[in-house]
Amino acid sequence: MIEFRSVSYAFEDVPVLDELSLSIGDGEFVVLAGANGSGKTTLLRHCNGLLSPDEGTVLVDERPVEDDLVAARSSIGMVFQHPRDQFVAATIDADVAFGPENLGLERAEIDRRVDAALEAVNMTGRGDERIDSLSGGEQARVAIAGALAMKPTHLVLDEPFTGLDEPARRSVLSRLESLSARGTGVLLATHDLRDVLALADRVVAMRDGRVVLDDAPDRALEELGGLEVRVP
Numbered sequence: 001m002i003e004f005r006s007v008s009y010a011f012e013d014v015p016v017l018d019e020l021s022l023s024i025g026d027g028e029f030v031v032l033a034g035a036n037g038s039g040k041t042t043l044l045r046h047c048n049g050l051l052s053p054d055e056g057t058v059l060v061d062e063r064p065v066e067d068d069l070v071a072a073r074s075s076i077g078m079v080f081q082h083p084r085d086q087f088v089a090a091t092i093d094a095d096v097a098f099g100p101e102n103l104g105l106e107r108a109e110i111d112r113r114v115d116a117a118l119e120a121v122n123m124t125g126r127g128d129e130r131i132d133s134l135s136g137g138e139q140a141r142v143a144i145a146g147a148l149a150m151k152p153t154h155l156v157l158d159e160p161f162t163g164l165d166e167p168a169r170r171s172v173l174s175r176l177e178s179l180s181a182r183g184t185g186v187l188l189a190t191h192d193l194r195d196v197l198a199l200a201d202r203v204v205a206m207r208d209g210r211v212v213l214d215d216a217p218d219r220a221l222e223e224l225g226g227l228e229v230r231v232p
């Protein structure tokens with residue numbers, strides 16, 4: 001469970017989150033929508049302590065994030081907008097292993113996690129390949145594998161489709177669908193709702209740092225037009 005309790009945050013003096021409250025239950029697939037600048041990225045970066053609230057609290061599994069950053073970062077797998085920015089190694093295997101290595105796990109367990117994570121993104125057997133030789137869609141899938149290797153309860157993704165062509169987009173979507181079916185919670189920020197609504201349990205829309213809509217996809221669709229979100 002990820003819970004935002006009346007969270008406010010400002011960059012210098014510019015308020016970006018405004019007493020925002022939101023709960024994401026285990027296993028839920030939640031799409032976070034909103035126009036550019038509405039605060040989506042800022043909200044997501046609070047999930048694992050990359051940013052801390054000026055006021056209010058963010059809890060992961062009922063524990064405030066800042067009380068145990070390692071626990072929060074193990075529970076929340078983050079995938080950033082430009083996967084290239086989050087790679088730390090030259091090859092797929094080494095990159096996906098990086099998180100579990102930092103947890104101090106034994107080699108056999110690290111190898112098991114890497115294998116399972118690559119299988120989950122349909123990249124079994126490709127661990128030796130160089131990341132810089134991969135397509136954008138493959139890089140997005142490796143970024144998801146890196147997050148999965150931490151065995152997170154939730155995946156948090158910020159605009160994971162940016163720069164992807166249609167086949168790559170479909171491939172990432174289908175991976176998210178199967179992960180969600182297996183019980184991983186998904187919080188996915190996008191301003192482009194093509195296809196993701198079909199996977200979502202809920203759509204949460206933000207405007208000016210507040211939640212202005214939180215509803216089932218079919219009902220949300222009717223209300224999203226006024227929020228400058230690209231509606232399918």
Ligand SMILES: Nc1ncnc2c1ncn2[C@@H]1O[C@H](COP(=O)(O)OP(=O)(O)OP(=O)(O)O)[C@@H](O)[C@H]1O
Binds near residue numbers: 016036191
């Ligand atoms: N590091 C920063 N320093 C100052 N202001 C920032 C910083 N990061 C974001 N902001 C501002 O905070 C506001 C919200 O930005 P944020 O990136 O959270 O929105 P967003 O909904 O994710 O937008 P986008 O869809 O464009 O990524 C914007 O006005 C932005 O200019």
